[in-house]
Amino acid sequence: MAIVDEVVEGDRATLLAPVTGSSGSLHDEILAGLRRYLIEGNLPDGARIPERLLCETMGVSRTPLREALKVLASEGLVELLPNRGARVRAFTENDIRELFEVMGGLEALAGRLACERITDAEIAGVEQMHYDMYASYMRRDLPAYFALNQKIHLAILAAAGNSVLTTTYTNFSSRLQRVRYNANRENHKDRWGEAMREHEQILDALQRRSGLELSDILFRHLQNKRVAALRYLDDHPSEVGDQGQPA
Template sequence: MTSPAPRPKLKTRFKPARLKLSSDQSTRPLARLSLHDQLVAKVREMIIDGELAAGAALPERMLCETFGVSRTPLREAFKILAAEGLIELRPHRTPVVAPIDSREIAEIFDVMVALDVAAGCAAAARATADDIARLDAMHAELAALHRAAERAAYFRLNQQIHTEITRLAGNAVLLGMWSTLHASVFRARAVANYDARRWNESLEEHEAFMALLRARDAQGFAAALGDHTRKTGDSVLQMLEQAGQDPGRG
């Protein structure tokens, strides 16, 4: 009987060389006008792309020296990332990349499937020709990003498409609930795209539900959208389990 392959070590050590925000960062600080957005975007990208794994420390002093910024804008960026559930702010202790609670993720996806079915049905019934054309253009760009293997950009646009569909439902309460839950699974959802097979399947599912939207099949579109979210959740939980975490379904 062969022994199991060794589990890869978590990337919990901070590597400042990876956190340059521009090619000339070594010679000048970031422009003040874009400072906050760049800090948020860069650290968020590193977390979502897995460069900074759960538990990785984010030492303020080293980050400030690397980015050429003071602690004030960095702490403002940390607040945004903490609100997104990506990092944990701990009083008098170094912030860390937040762990993923797989049991909570499983429960959230169960609710999001139902919300996506409701949103999809309403969105398909309310969408104008211009709305569908706009989603079609976004989908075409999504497919191009997939062909180019632009994983991070694909993930961002993917989320924009789902947000736009939910917005088109025209229900502010539904959108608020969906947005809150989506923020809670934002990083975990990105995990699914690390599996090449699931990434391909996800695009095929997008193409299938877009075809139903074009056909004005509200019930079919809603069902396909909910099934897509369910499969994404199942993939996320499987990836977490493979990483050595209990998926929380027991």
């Protein structure tokens, strides 16, 4: 029942480490630690987060912890019920749709800006990653494929040269990460060939620096990911948690 006992997947689960106190303010360390802990999906949707327990686990007092919770609430990772404490935010299907749509809009923007600013060397880098990713695809090496996939998207994001965009994108990406961890693995296989073809188009538009095209492809790419993710959630309704009221 305690937070540290909720660890489910042994492998990726990282304990909610006590704050080191080595550097920076307590508030920042708590914020970063809690955020990482939540993003990694160590707590099921809707789980209560009692202050007292967290205080003991992290070895700090309630004041900085409460500050961190307010920030996490404003980031959309937890929700605060008045006089009733913090809960892990549970995303509905509609929330997930909205998040994917916004992520798609941000990727589209990144693609558009990247086409205006990317250097030939950076394009060459993306090409290299793309071919490596294709090789992973042919090898059916899903983990390598995922890693390169993410690197490509991040490279486009970086080439856009907009730190506000990067921050915002990362923020939304975090919210989806808990869903993605579960949805990506199995599900993507159905869509793998399709996704690979979309990435061919992404590279092509980027090479021609066609911002409008790249923008549109990236947006549709994300929408397809959304459909895949939601289909997975429908088939495996338990995995994201949401152990709401048991019948």
